[in-house]
Amino acid sequence: MSSLGETPVGDPRERVLLQGLRLIDGTGRDPVSDAALLIEGPVIRWAGPALLLPPGLGPARLLDLGGRTVCPGFIDTHVHFALPGPAGDPLQGLFELPSYRTLKVLERMRVTLENGVTTARDLMGVDAGFRRAVAERKVPGPRLLVSVTMLSQRAGHADFTLAGGIDGLAVAVTFPGSPPSLVGSVDDMRARVRDLVAAGADCVKIATSGGVSSPHDQPEWLGLRPEMIRAAVEEAAAYGGLPVAAHAIGRPGIEAAVRAGVTSIEHGYALDDELRAEMVERGQYLVPTLLETTQDLDPARTSPTAYEKGVRWHRIAQESVARSASAGVRIAMGTDSGLAVGHGSNLRELGLLVDIAGLTPMEAIVAATSEAARLCGVDDITGTLEAGKAADLVVTDADPLTGIAALGDPARILAVVKEGRIAVDRAGVLGEGVLPALCP
Numbered sequence: 542m543s544s545l546g547e548t549p550v551g552d553p554r555e556r557v558l559l560q561g562l563r564l565i566d567g568t569g570r571d572p573v574s575d576a577a578l579l580i581e582g583p584v585i586r587w588a589g590p591a592l593l594l595p596p597g598l599g600p601a602r603l604l605d606l607g608g609r610t611v612c613p614g615f616i617d618t619h620v621h622f623a624l625p626g627p628a629g630d631p632l633q634g635l636f637e638l639p640s641y642r643t644l645k646v647l648e649r650m651r652v653t654l655e656n657g658v659t660t661a662r663d664l665m666g667v668d669a670g671f672r673r674a675v676a677e678r679k680v681p682g683p684r685l686l687v688s689v690t691m692l693s694q695r696a697g698h699a700d701f702t703l704a705g706g707i708d709g710l711a712v713a714v715t716f717p718g719s720p721p722s723l724v725g726s727v728d729d730m731r732a733r734v735r736d737l738v739a740a741g742a743d744c745v746k747i748a749t750s751g752g753v754s755s756p757h758d759q760p761e762w763l764g765l766r767p768e769m770i771r772a773a774v775e776e777a778a779a780y781g782g783l784p785v786a787a788h789a790i791g792r793p794g795i796e797a798a799v800r801a802g803v804t805s806i807e808h809g810y811a812l813d814d815e816l817r818a819e820m821v822e823r824g825q826y827l828v829p830t831l832l833e834t835t836q837d838l839d840p841a842r843t844s845p846t847a848y849e850k851g852v853r854w855h856r857i858a859q860e861s862v863a864r865s866a867s868a869g870v871r872i873a874m875g876t877d878s879g880l881a882v883g884h885g886s887n888l889r890e891l892g893l894l895v896d897i898a899g900l901t902p903m904e905a906i907v908a909a910t911s912e913a914a915r916l917c918g919v920d921d922i923t924g925t926l927e928a929g930k931a932a933d934l935v936v937t938d939a940d941p942l943t944g945i946a947a948l949g950d951p952a953r954i955l956a957v958v959k960e961g962r963i964a965v966d967r968a969g970v971l972g973e974g975v976l977p978a979l980c981p
């Protein structure tokens with residue numbers, strides 16, 4: 542490996558030195574108040590205190606950020622771009638053409654990126670084609686990781702079969718060509734996971750408990766037999782080492798998922814001390830999706846059963862999450878955006894991780910950057926502002942360490958850069974033409 546001093550001098554037009562900034566690098570280290578950050582094309586070449594900037598890095602264009610704070614681009618490990626958020630019914634896609642649904646997804650991805658999320662893991666809905674279009678910069682959006690669909694038993698959380706027999710998930714949520722979501726046996730599960738591998742999934746989403754929004758089940762119920770969960774974990778490990786994300790709300794579903802060795806528990810509302818200790822022991826993540834639990838439920842727009850389920854489980858969630866965090870369970874930020882949470886409000890979760898889960902602001906930032914990247918298996922690419930990582934960053938005029946909730950206000954996200962390209966520059970802080978636009 543060549544040292545920085547030996548880095549060949551490249552084209553200075555491709556090299557931008559950001560200076561006059563306060564650096565929060567996502568590792569959890571103390572902020573650096575007079576920092577510099579050298580971006581070369583899509584990658585960070587150097588980051589640290591300006592005084593330590595090594596000589597011999599070659600010429601670069603200069604950009605002074607006037608003391609503003611720079612954080613890594615944030616990572617939301619649990620979104621649903623195919624769902625409309627509070628603006629609509631999750632099954633409204635029953636009445637829409639797939640082409641129209643696709644165009645709405647593009648709008649949701651754009652607003653999510655512009656509000657500070659540079660990587661998003663979609664846990665049911667969009668397929669690998671969306672990921673490809675974003676990666677090729679055909680459309681603006683966060684770097685995408687997709688589970689494509691979600692797997693459960695018949696009458697489990699992935700079963701949105703309507704009274705008339707229509708498969709609501711397949712028609713209204715996933716896209717044509719996506720593999721089926723219902724699993725009847727262990728062999729079935731193995732086949733479904735391989736379907737997902739073939740469909741280019743980055744992770745496997747299973748529902749090991751019932752859900753709040755699903756029509757046929759209760760959160761207390763097991764959504765998959767434990768032997769099926771074990772089969773999913775085994776197949777995902779054998780075919781590409783994919784992380785397994787388990788939707789798990791009630792205790793039986795959490796217990797079965799934890800013991801089968803899933804990578805993350807999504808929601809995890811009914812966690813108790815015994816299971817928390819097992820998660821710590823196994824290094825499993827909790828994605829608490831607190832934003833979803835703080836949305837006002839509208840009895841006029843929800844069925845009476847779903848309304849009651851929502852009120853009860855959201856209370857349990859908020860009572861349990863601080864105990865999970867203080868027990869040392871690893872936490873990664875996820876929001877369930879698309880369900881009751883509106884797309885683009887993702888970073889409001891940071892304030893809740895502090896106010897409800899009891900994390901420090903720095904811990905909340907770590908949960909939404911380096912820890913989220915580790916959970917998703919992309920920590921070699923993103924999650925911290927360090928040499929060799931993608932130049933994914935957020936510029937804010939807020940001080941996240943004294944008022945982290947400000948990051949949930951889009952007006953305070955002055956600029957977002959993804960892979961060295963400007964996704965948005967609300968206040969003109971990135972100058973004219975210094976960095977290229979993400980999608981020219």
Ligand SMILES: [Zn+2]
Pocket residue numbers: 619620621664877880
């Ligand atoms: Zn979800």
